[in-house]
Amino acid sequence: MRRRLPWALAALPLLLWVTPLRQLLESRMLPHMLVELPLLFIAGWALARALGPRARLPAAIDAHGLLGLTWVSAVSALWMIPSMLDLSLLDARLQWAKYLAWWLAGGVGRGSLSRAGPVVGVFFLGNIAWMLATAGLLYQEAPQRLCVSYLLDEQIVTGQGLIVLAVLIGALAVRRLMAPISPAGACHPAPTSAE
């Protein structure tokens, strides 16, 4: 059962082919940003876990997990832009690009975070938390709708949800910083033999 769970989670994005389910997730802002996108990330993460070390980016271009974590940060930032949410609902190409980008972010995120030392890991997690909090405050405080596809009430609640998520990621970063440094977690590139 425990072996099957990562595969089941990894296959979650396939459910997005089911139009009513996709519409259910995307017709409101909160499930779109705080359920669908995290689930895509988790699905990618689960796939990387199921595949093991072979799912990692090549060590030669991902020392300290820098490349993978840059991808995760960039994808997170890009999909906080209000126009990107609307465009992903109105343009099928961007819709599927969004699914792929978040799924990949989860996939490379797992391998790269395990390569990152405490400082690099906290730097990226802290950045993502800060960015989510900023976007959350913006969504919460904006007096008018930022997305044509969503209501103002939903925008405010989503903003609050993003701030909660930012706090959780921030807490994760602090926990990571407080954890005792193990040789495997130190700032050394992972040995190529592990790839």
Add this chain to the structure above:
Amino acid sequence: MNRRPLATTLLATALLSLALVALSAQLTDGFTRWTFEALRRDAADAGHLLAPAVPLRTAHGETTTPWPNNAGTVYLVDFIYTRCPTICQALGSEYTRLQHQLRERFGAHSPVRLVSVAFDREHDTPIELLHYAQRHRADDALWLIGTPASAAAADTLLQALGVVAVPDGLGGFVHNGAIHLIDSQGTVRGIYDLDQWPQALERALQLTGTPT
């Protein structure tokens, strides 16, 4: 310590960052437009937004396709639903004022016409359109009020213009209602907020070659 992986990683990360910055710049019009509505209005100003020819069914049961035409008529188009208690009624009031200005200036033969597209096809029946027209004293010669002749036509028009109507949970809709200036060939030449109707009219008159 082997520095080669770090060097290649930094290079790969820099390239990825550059590519993503370029993509973001492209998607936000050089980091100046963060909302879809702002991008839509920019596209309209640049003449990149095209309104497809869509037949509209009026309160009298007639079907008419305002654009394209060779008469050089310019249209000020808004999107309404007749049950709307808020923005559509405000739009209606502004259109009543616009109609008054057009009638005073051109009588019944205005080169600028008003069009209200009712998008809630289920409820915007001919009788409701008639009530809306009566409520706002619409003159058929100056103001066309109609609903797209088919659901497909409605979808085509709204999608092409980026007009999105979201159910408000109370039986109505919230939508990016604004005044769309559309020329005789169906090109959107500008999108104006309600309170900018004098500017919309002025620009419309410029397009028809009428001194303002």
